[in-house]
Amino acid sequence: MKTLVIHPYLKNDHSGRRSPQARLDEGVRLTHAISLDVRMAQLVPLTLYRPATLIGQGKADELKIIIDQQEIGLVVVDGSLSPVQQRNLEKVWECKVIDRTALILEIFGARARTYEGKLQVELAALEYQKSRLVRSWTHLERQRGGFGFLGGPGESQIEIDRRLIRDRIARIKRELESVTRTRELHRKTRREVPYPIVALVGYTNAGKSTLFNRLTGAKVKAMDKLFATLDPTLRNVKLPSGLHIILSDTVGFISDLPHELVAAFRATLEEVVEADLLLHVRDASHPDTGAQKADVLGVLSGLIPEEKLSEYMVEVLNKIDQLPDGAPDTNVIAVSALTGAGIAHLLATLDARLSALFMTTLSLKLPAEEGEKLAWLYRHGSVISQEEEEGSLQIRVRLTHENAARWAKMARKH
């Protein structure tokens, strides 16, 4: 569908941390993320927000000319519209109009992969819809295929009454409770595997999936689209010391996240809360990298106590290949997930942080003929040194606590 993206902002408001242009660019990327055909993007500077149409009549008429000329079928307003403003703009422009919340809901709807994720998004969409009943856009429509707001059977028929929505919300909530219980069980099983969990977090488009792929060698979707990763993806990675970790890719953070959607993040965020280490991936080449960092930290600090957060978060500056002066000369870890620069340093840092917590060093003496046990140690740990001494082997090896316990049990048996 031919789409126009606009970003309305107040001319005299200089409190914003982001430039309007960067916000518009983000709006365009968000719109691309659901494969809409963006024909044009415009900044709309305003002196004040108007209750009836948000933007002034003159500007609305001006845009109407573009909409007609370009045969625009959808206008995405990167901002918040009241139901009245939305309806009025649709009348003036004679096309569909959606705001940022609806756009993000659509993206999440299209990207949710797990059953739980889908339920969470549907719940969020219903809550949004309940507050603006009798909208042309409806998530229930999605079940018949396609995006709700792009049309579908006669709009006038899509008058879903409040009770229907309320019933559906209640049903989804019940279903979610049972799904969450099942997931708890799964998580317990996984927790018995004593691998440290490292979660990648970061602003959308920072390069988390690319880094995830780089670290795991996996071909997980990495594209220049937002939210390729609404549901957590888990992979096993072996660090240089032999320590296995579970790497978890999470959904990208975003500014002005609609509050209706916060619950939809729970699956991902719980993963983050449970992690042993957080890697905060930042796009060092983005002009708003500071504001993006503040956004991410703002969301995380609502979930994790601040002392803990600073203790277990490692910041990774990504996309250094895009910086004219190369890696910034600071203590932070600087990488390019794209070229692989700095990755060895990152892995070594992870190793140093996690080995101390999860590994133990043993000094052992093995009779030389115990080839099988020696092989076990090589398989399960990281042998630091091995010396022969009067027919026996003197070995220093790093093992996870769990493998050290297994070793002790094996040694007792003989």
Ligand code: GTP
């Ligand atoms: P979300 O799924 O939206 O949260 O994004 P993400 O953080 O997972 O980002 P993703 O890995 O999809 O990367 C976004 C874009 O940045 C892609 O076009 C990548 O190719 C690009 N990118 C990632 N890492 C680098 C890097 O080190 N250098 C450069 N130049 N581009 C990168």
